[in-house]
Amino acid sequence: MFRLAGLQANPVLISTKTHGIPLFPTLKGFNYVIAAVELPSGVALFDATEIYSTPNVLPNRALNWRGRLVKDDGTSTIVDLFSIEPAKERTNIYIKMDETGKVTGLKRSTYSNNYALDYRKNKAFLTESDLIPIIEKSNKNIEISEFKILHKDDLYKPIVESFKFEADNMCDVIADKIYFSPLFILAENTNPFTLDKRLYPIDFGTAFEKSFFVTIEIPTGFAITTLPQNIAIGLPKNMGYFKFEVSKSGTNKIDITSLIKINTPVFSATEYDVLKLFYKQLIDKQIEKVELTKV
Numbered sequence: 170m171f172r173l174a175g176l177q178a179n180p181v182l183i184s185t186k187t188h189g190i191p192l193f194p195t196l197k198g199f200n201y202v203i204a205a206v207e208l209p210s211g212v213a214l215f216d217a218t219e220i221y222s223t224p225n226v227l228p229n230r231a232l233n234w235r236g237r238l239v240k241d242d243g244t245s246t247i248v249d250l251f252s253i254e255p256a257k258e259r260t261n262i263y264i265k266m267d268e269t270g271k272v273t274g275l276k277r278s279t280y281s282n283n284y285a286l287d288y289r290k291n292k293a294f295l296t297e298s299d300l301i302p303i304i305e306k307s308n309k310n311i312e313i314s315e316f317k318i319l320h321k322d323d324l325y326k327p328i329v330e331s332f333k334f335e336a337d338n339m340c341d342v343i344a345d346k347i348y349f350s351p352l353f354i355l356a357e358n359t360n361p362f363t364l365d366k367r368l369y370p371i372d373f374g375t376a377f378e379k380s381f382f383v384t385i386e387i388p389t390g391f392a393i394t395t396l397p398q399n400i401a402i403g404l405p406k407n408m409g410y411f412k413f414e415v416s417k418s419g420t421n422k423i424d425i426t427s428l429i430k431i432n433t434p435v436f437s438a439t440e441y442d443v444l445k446l447f448y449k450q451l452i453d454k455q456i457e458k459v460e461l462t463k464v
Contacts, residue, residue, distance in 0.1 A: 177207040183236035221289040223324050225253045229374045251434045255376035256283035268388040270340030280328040283375045288328045308354040311336040345463035351425045355381045356455040360448045367441035381427040395460035408433040411451045
């Protein structure tokens with residue numbers, strides 16, 4: 170198809186993740202084919218078997234280290250399969266809290282690249298009414314209204330998901346104080362890395378970025394007593410970083426920024442301890458409490 174359009178295109182032989190990594194270019198070492206097209210901006214990879222894929226955004230099954238590009242003259246070259254652009258999630262939440270600890274909020278998230286591909290693949294056949302109870306259950310049983318999804322069928326635009334929500338189980342009210350984790354439903358609560366030792370590499374599939382921005386309007390008659398301290402931590406060799414910032418905005422608002430960026434799709438087993446500690450520090454910070462006191 171690409172050649173009929175006058176483009177320079179060649180097949181790329183790869184081995185899917187379930188098939189393993191081929192050590193030598195043998196016929197049995199590869200079980201999957203994608204296309205490489207030479208464009209003015211560089212080589213773009215296409216997967217015709219994935220209906221939600223876009224140029225250089227391959228499904229997770231195909232993101233298996235390297236492939237071998239084969240030309241008509243019989244020569245071949247190695248091609249990196251990791252996505253050029255990281256998967257991206259950007260979420261903004263505005264929350265208003267009352268004196269009983271009940272919160273009402275508005276959440277808007279955009280998903281790009283592999284996050285958009287995964288969203289479409291997992292949710293394309295679900296209606297909005299199907300999705301609401303799933304999202305409610307996975308987010309501490311919040312109550313959702315005005316749920317919307319934009320660009321679900323436009324593969325070249327990011328997915329935009331938005332909804333309003335209410336919850337009365339996100340704050341602890343003790344005497345004249347209110348305690349809560351400022352990221353609410355966005356916080357990571359469980360470290361995915363629990364083993365003492367790791368024998369195999371850690372494969373995220375793709376580099377990724379998660380950017381969270383939260384504004385909280387505290388109830389009238391309460392003062393901000395305690396806020397988490399700001400933190401910035403990085404992984405060795407520029408493999409990733411985490412930044413968390415909290416600040417007061419006026420007398421009754423709190424602004425939170427949480428940024429997670431992983432630049433390396435695959436970590437070796439020897440890097441496991443560093444990654445495990447990184448996630449522990451990340452989670453500990455995200456679940457730290459804000460304290461409000463009635464005045």
